[in-house]
Amino acid sequence: MCRIDKSNLTIRGVNGRPKIDAAGMSSQGKAIWVIGGNNVVVENIEMFGASVPDQNGSALRLEGTNFTLRNSFLHDNENGILSGVNTASTIVLENNEFGYNGYGNGYSHNVYIGKAGRLIFRFNYSHDANVGHNLKTRALVNTISYNRFSSLRLGETGSTKAGKPSYEIDIPNGGTTSLIGNVIMQPVDGTNRNIVAYGEEGIAGYATDLYIVNNTFINDERSRGTFIMVGAEVKTSVVLINNLFSGYGQQVTQPSAIKRTNYQATSVNFVNKAAYDLRPLIIPQIVNAGSEAGYSTDGTSLDVDFSYRHIASADARIVLGARKDIGAYEVY
Template identity: 60%
Template sequence: MCGIYASNFTIRGVNGRPKIDAAGKNAMGKAIWVVVGNNVLIANVEMYGAKVPDRNGAALRLEGAGFTLLNSFLHDNENGILSGANAASDVLIEGTEFGRNGYGTGQTHNLYIGTVRSLMFRRNFSHDANVGHNLKSRALTNYILYNRFSSLRPGETGSTAAGQPSYEIDLPNAGTSYVIGNVIQQPAANQNGAMLAYGEEGASNAGHDLYVVNNTFLNDDTARGVFVMVGAGVTKPVLLQNNIFSGIGTLSSQVSTVAKTNYRSVAPGFVNRATYDLRPTPSPLVVNAGSDPGVSASGYVLKPVAQYKHVAFWVGRPVTGVLDIGAYEANSIAP
C-alpha cells in the first residue's frame, strides 16, 4: 500500500500478472495505491481486497492529472477506480477487467470517474458491480468504445462472484459522450431497470451530445427496463443509431430522441447467445441494414472500426458494403 508521487512514471507487471492483495489494508485511508503524480501509467496488475474505514476504499485512487491503466484486473474492492475532479486530467483505461467492486451501498462502483477533462474507456470488461454501477463517469467528454458490460446469473461464479449492478453505464452530468460498439447487458437480477443513464443527476457539464451507435443491448429482466434513460435537463435529442435492443423495455425516456435504423426484438437471432457470440444470424432486418452514422457535431467519426473480443480485447470490424446493425458484423470471427 503506497502513495505514488512521481510524475511521468510507469509501473508494469512482468513475467505474468502480479497479484496485489490489500487484505483490508490501505494507504492514506484511501486505496491500495494513491496516484498523486501526473501522467502515471499502470499496466498488467491484479488488485483486490481494498477496504477503508469509510467504506470507500479503492484499488486505485486518482488525484493527479493524466492517468493510464492497461491490461489489468481490479476486483473485490470497495471501489475499483475512484477519481477526483480535475479539469486538466485525461484518463485512459484499456484492456482491463473490473468485477465485483462496491461495498454494497450503491455509492461505490466498479469505476467512478470524477469531473475530468476526458475519459477514454475502450475494450474493457466491466461486470457484477456490487449494487453500484459498472461504469460511472462525470467526465466532460466520454469515449466508451468496444467494451462489454455484463454480469453473471445469481449463484454463478466466473472470474468473480455474481453481483447485482445498478446502471451498466452512468453519465450523471451529461457531457459530450460517444457510446459505440459495446455489448451492454442488464442481468435479470439488478438494482435498477435502466441500462444507460445520461444526465439524471443534472446536466451540469457543458456538452449535451450523446451518440449511441452500433451497440448490442441485452435486457434479461423480464419485468422492466429502460435502455437509455435521459435526465430532464438534457434538451438536445440523443442519437440512437444502428443498435440492437434485445428484450422488453422503453427505448428512451426522452421523447425527442432520434432513433435511426435500430432493431428491436424480444429475442433477436444471435449465433450463440448463451456464450456471448452475438454476431447476428442472417436476417435482412439486421445484416446490411444499418446506416452511415457520419460524424458528430464536433467532427468525431461515429462509424465503428472495431468490435469487442473476450476477454478485454478487440479486433477490427470487417465491414463490407453496408454496416450490420449491432456491435458485431455477421461475417466477422467469433468473439
C-alpha cells in the same frame, strides 16, 4: 500500499501478472495505490481487497493529471478506480477487467470517474458491480467504445462473485459522450430497471450531446426495463444509430431522440447467447442495414472500427457488404 507522486512514470507487471492483495489495508485511508503524479501509466497488475472506514477504499485513487491503466484486473474492492475533480486530466482505461467492486451501498462502483476533462474507456470488461454501477463517469467528454458490460447469471461462475449492479453505465451530469460498439447486458435480477442513464443528476456546466452507435443491448428482465434513461433537463436530442436491442423495454425516454436504423426484438437469436457469443444470426432487418454515423459536434468520427472480443480485447470490424450491419458485430 503506497502513494506515488513521481510523474512521467510507467509501472508494468512482468513475468506474469503480479497480484496485490490489500487485505483491508490502504494508503492514506484511500486506496492500495494513491496516484499523485502526472502522466502515470500502470500496466498488467491485479489488485483486490481494498477497504477503508468510509467504505470507499479503491484499488487506484487518481489525484494527478493524466492517467492510463492497461491490461489489468481490479476486483473485490470498495471501488475499483476512484478519481476526483481535475478538468485538465485525460483518463485512459483500456483492455482491463473490473469485477465485483463496490461496498454494496450503491455509492461505490467498479469504476467511478469524477469531473475529469476526458475519459477514454475502451476494450474493457466491466461486470458484476456490487450494487453500484459497472461504470460511472462525470467527465466532461466520454468516449466509451468496444466494451462489454454484463453480470453473471444465476448459478453461473466466473472470475469474481456474481454482483447485482444498478446501471450498467451512469453518466449522471451529461457531457459530450459517445457509446460505440459496446455489448451492454442487463441481468435478470439487477437492482435497477434502467440500463444506461444520462444527465439524471443535473447538467450545469456540461454539454449534453449523446451519441449511441452500433451497440448491442440485451435486457434479460422479462417484465421491465429502459435501455437509455435521459434526464429531463437534457434538451439536446440524443442520437441513436445502428443499435440492436434484444429484450423488453423502451429504447430511450427522451421524446425528441433522433433514431436511425435501429432494430429491436423481444428475443434476438444469437450464435450462442449462453456462451456469450453475441454475433446475431442472419436477420434481414439488420444485415447491410446500417447508416453512416457521421461525426459528433466536436468533429470526432462516430464510425465503428472494432468489435469487442472477450476477454477485454477487440478485433478489427470487417464489413462484408455494402453497408455495416446493425449492432456491435457483423453477421457472418
